[in-house]
Amino acid sequence: MILTHSTAETYREECTPVLETERLVLRAPRIEDAKAVAALANDRRVAENTLRIPHPYTFADAMQWISAANTRPGERTFVILREDDVVGACGFDLREGPEPELGYWIGAPYWSQDYATEAAKAVVDYAFSAESHAALRAGARVTNPASRRVLEKCGFQWDGVELIRIQSLKASVPSDRFMLTRENWLATRQRQAERAAR
Ligand SMILES: CC(C)(COP(=O)(O)OP(=O)(O)OC[C@H]1O[C@@H](n2cnc3c(N)ncnc32)[C@H](O)[C@@H]1OP(=O)(O)O)[C@@H](O)C(=O)NCCC(=O)NCCS
Numbered sequence: 001m002i003l004t005h006s007t008a009e010t011y012r013e014e015c016t017p018v019l020e021t022e023r024l025v026l027r028a029p030r031i032e033d034a035k036a037v038a039a040l041a042n043d044r045r046v047a048e049n050t051l052r053i054p055h056p057y058t059f060a061d062a063m064q065w066i067s068a069a070n071t072r073p074g075e076r077t078f079v080i081l082r083e084d085d086v087v088g089a090c091g092f093d094l095r096e097g098p099e100p101e102l103g104y105w106i107g108a109p110y111w112s113q114d115y116a117t118e119a120a121k122a123v124v125d126y127a128f129s130a131e132s133h134a135a136l137r138a139g140a141r142v143t144n145p146a147s148r149r150v151l152e153k154c155g156f157q158w159d160g161v162e163l164i165r166i167q168s169l170k171a172s173v174p175s176d177r178f179m180l181t182r183e184n185w186l187a188t189r190q191r192q193a194e195r196a197a198r
Helices: 005-015 031-041 059-068 115-130 145-153 182-197
Strands: 024-027 076-082 085-093 101-106 135-141 157-166 171-181
Touching: 024 115, 031 059, 031 085, 076 115, 085 115, 101 115, 115 135, 115 145, 115 182, 135 145, 135 157, 145 171, 171 182
Parallel strands: 101 135
Antiparallel strands: 024 076, 076 085, 085 101, 135 171, 157 171
């Protein structure tokens, strides 16, 4: 069957769940998100802390990202919305190894409002509760304490340091590696539920 562009997008949207948190909605990226995605992702601080975001980042880059989103086996890519405004993106895929690799970015105007943590927790919960993964992995440049903190708040544990290639830098840089096993995810959820009940 040959899918037209819009039916392919609709099909992928139907396969990607909509995740709702207290303040955020996470759903598959749509063509109409391209302008907002391009405006937020065209930021050197975002590009230099993520694997594959180029800099500068144009409307065409956003369109390409949206067209390719959720087309690879095992990939779940979401845009993060706050009251219908795109604030960033989050997701996981299998491009870095056998276990899904979590990634996220938040546009600078929205930093330090706990959005990355809230979105990442929702995606982690989805990955473990709706899919059968034994563990998730993630990385943060050693110069990126905010991202390390997000991972810690999600229950990830430090797992070593590796060189990772950053597309926008055309170079490899040291990155802290983290892992969250299903067992530790359950324990973290339990601890957070107990704390919330106090
Ligand atoms: C890293 C990033 C996702 C954080 O997004 P955010 O929505 O601001 O994150 P949150 O508000 O959920 O949490 C940030 C945490 O880091 C802490 N933090 C922020 N800057 C920090 C710094 N310089 N040193 C130490 N901790 C810092 C915050 O205090 C907060 O922790 P707390 O809740 O314990 O106080 C965002 O800055 C970003 O997108 N950066 C560029 C792309 C990127 O780094 N992506 C991650 C790839 S690994």
